[in-house]
Amino acid sequence: MKRFTLLLLVVTAAGLWACWQAAPRYQGGMLPRSVACAAEASAKNESPKMVVHFIDVGQGDAALLEFPCGVVLIDAGGDAKNGRKLVAYLAKFFSDRPNLNKTLKSAIVTHPHIDHTQMVKEIAEAFAVERWVMNGQHHGSGWYKVRWLVEGEKKDPHGRPVVLQEVLNDDIENLDANRKGKPDYKSGLASENIDPVKCARCDPIIRVLCGGRTDAPKGWKDTEFDNVNNHSMAVRVQFGKAMVLFTGDLETAGIKSLVEYYGDQSILDVDVYHVGHHGSRNGTTKELMDAMTPKVSVISMSRWDDNRPHTGWAYGHPHQDAVRLLEAGTIMARPAEVVEKVFLKGLNPDKPEEQRYVPMTIKKLSQNCGTPALGRGKDEKMHSRGRLCHKLARSEIVSKKQIYATGWGGDVRISVDLAGRLNAEEASAANN
Numbered sequence: 001m002k003r004f005t006l007l008l009l010v011v012t013a014a015g016l017w018a019c020w021q022a023a024p025r026y027q028g029g030m031l032p033r034s035v036a037c038a039a040e041a042s043a044k045n046e047s048p049k050m051v052v053h054f055i056d057v058g059q060g061d062a063a064l065l066e067f068p069c070g071v072v073l074i075d076a077g078g079d080a081k082n083g084r085k086l087v088a089y090l091a092k093f094f095s096d097r098p099n100l101n102k103t104l105k106s107a108i109v110t111h112p113h114i115d116h117t118q119m120v121k122e123i124a125e126a127f128a129v130e131r132w133v134m135n136g137q138h139h140g141s142g143w144y145k146v147r148w149l150v151e152g153e154k155k156d157p158h159g160r161p162v163v164l165q166e167v168l169n170d171d172i173e174n175l176d177a178n179r180k181g182k183p184d185y186k187s188g189l190a191s192e193n194i195d196p197v198k199c200a201r202c203d204p205i206i207r208v209l210c211g212g213r214t215d216a217p218k219g220w221k222d223t224e225f226d227n228v229n230n231h232s233m234a235v236r237v238q239f240g241k242a243m244v245l246f247t248g249d250l251e252t253a254g255i256k257s258l259v260e261y262y263g264d265q266s267i268l269d270v271d272v273y274h275v276g277h278h279g280s281r282n283g284t285t286k287e288l289m290d291a292m293t294p295k296v297s298v299i300s301m302s303r304w305d306d307n308r309p310h311t312g313w314a315y316g317h318p319h320q321d322a323v324r325l326l327e328a329g330t331i332m333a334r335p336a337e338v339v340e341k342v343f344l345k346g347l348n349p350d351k352p353e354e355q356r357y358v359p360m361t362i363k364k365l366s367q368n369c370g371t372p373a374l375g376r377g378k379d380e381k382m383h384s385r386g387r388l389c390h391k392l393a394r395s396e397i398v399s400k401k402q403i404y405a406t407g408w409g410g411d412v413r414i415s416v417d418l419a420g421r422l423n424a425e426e427a428s429a430a431n432n
C-alpha cells in the first residue's frame with residue numbers, strides 16, 4: 001500500500017512536471033500551471049457528449065442533435081410567428097461552435113406538415129445542409145415548403161446540388177427480409193444520409209425505423225392511411241449507452257404498426273422520448289410507453305396560453321391523457337415536482353359535469369360554435385376554426401417525473417455521455 005502511494009506520488013509529480021513543461025506560453029509570461037493542466041486534463045478525459053436541443057419554435061418540431069464533430073437536424077418546423085427562432089437559435093449555436101462551419105450534416109424531415117417544414121427553405125439559405133432525408137409523401141400542409149427539394153432543379157439556394165433520400169417503409173421491410181437471422185435484423189435503416197456523423201472518439205448510430213407507406217398496413221382504416229402523420233419517419237439515435245426516439249406525428253395506427261413490427265426487439269427501449277404529435281392524445285400509447293420505458297420525455301409545442309389558431313392551445317396540446325401516460329411511464333423523477341398546464345380536448349359539451357370525453361375527432365358543432373362557455377370559469381374556452389368547432393378546457397397536472405415541454409419551459413437541452421448519464425436543462429422555467 002505504501003509502495004503504491006509512493007509510486008502514485010512519483011507518477012503525479014512526473015505528470016505535473018510534464019504538464020508544466022508542456023504548458024503553452026503567452027507574451028506576458030507563463031500561464032498558471034494549475035489552469036493549463038486542468039484545461040488539458042478536461043479536454044482529454046471528459047467523456048464525449050451528445051446534446052439534443054429541443055428548440056422552442058412555437059407549435060412545431062425542431063431538434064438539433066449535437067455531436068463533438070457535427071450536427072443533424074430533425075424537422076425544421078414551427079409556427080408562422082415563432083419559426084424564425086429556429087434560424088436565430090442555429091445562428092447562435094454555430095457562432096459558439098465555429099469549427100462546424102455553419103453546416104448541418106443532415107436534415108431529417110419526418111413528414112411534410114407545415115409545423116415540421118415551416119423553416120426548411122430559410123435553413124437551407126442561412127446554413128449549409130449537406131443531405132436531406134424525407135418520407136416520400138408528396139402532399140400535406142407543409143409539402144409546398146419542401147417541394148423544391150424533391151421536384152426542383154436539385155440545387156440549394158447556394159447553387160450546391162441537393163442530396164436527398166426518401167425513405168419508404170418498404171425499403172425497411174425489404175431490408176429486413178434479407179437480413180433475417182442476422183444481428184442487424186430489425187435494427188432500422190441506415191445510410192450515409194441518415195447517419196452521416198462519425199467522430200474520432202464516438203460514432204453515434206442514427207436509424208430510421210419506419211417511413212412513408214405505399215400500402216395501408218393490415219387493420220388501418222382509409223382515414224388513417226390518408227393521414228400524413230401516420231407516415232412519419234420514426235428516428236432512433238444511439239450515443240454510447242444512451243438512446244433517443246423521435247416518432248414525428250405518428251398517431252395511434254402508426255404507433256401500433258411500429259410497436260408490432262419492433263415489439264419483440266429491444267430497439268424501442270430508449271432513454272429519451274421525444275413525445276409524438278406534440279403531446280396530442282393520439283400521439284402516445286401505453287404500448288409504446290411500455291416498450292420504451294423512457295427516463296425523460298420532451299414535448300414540442302407552443303405555449304399553453306398562446307391562444308391563436310394553429311397553436312398548441314387550439315389543438316389541445318399537450319393533452320391531459322398523453323401527459324398522464326408520460327407521468328406513469330417516464331422513469332426519472334424531478335428533484336422537485338412542478339405544476340404544468342395541459343388541455344382536455346373534446347370535453348362533452350352536453351354533460352360537462354361528467355368530465356367525460358367525446359371522440360378525438362373534432363366535432364362538427366357548427367350551430368353551437370360561438371355559444372357562451374359552459375360556466376366553468378376562466379379556464380374554459382371556446383375555439384372556432386371556421387365551421388369546425390371543438391371544446392377546450394385547460395387543466396393543471398402535477399408532474400413528479402422528468403417531463404419537459406417547450407411550451408412550458410422554452411428550449412430544452414438534454415445532454416448524454418457515452419455511459420448513458422443524462423442531464424436535462426430548460427431555458428426558462430419562468431413561463432409557468
Ligand SMILES: [Zn+2]
Pocket residue numbers: 060061113115116248249277278
Ligand atoms: Zn406536427
Ligand SMILES: [Zn+2]
Pocket residue numbers: 111113228229249
Ligand atoms: Zn403532422
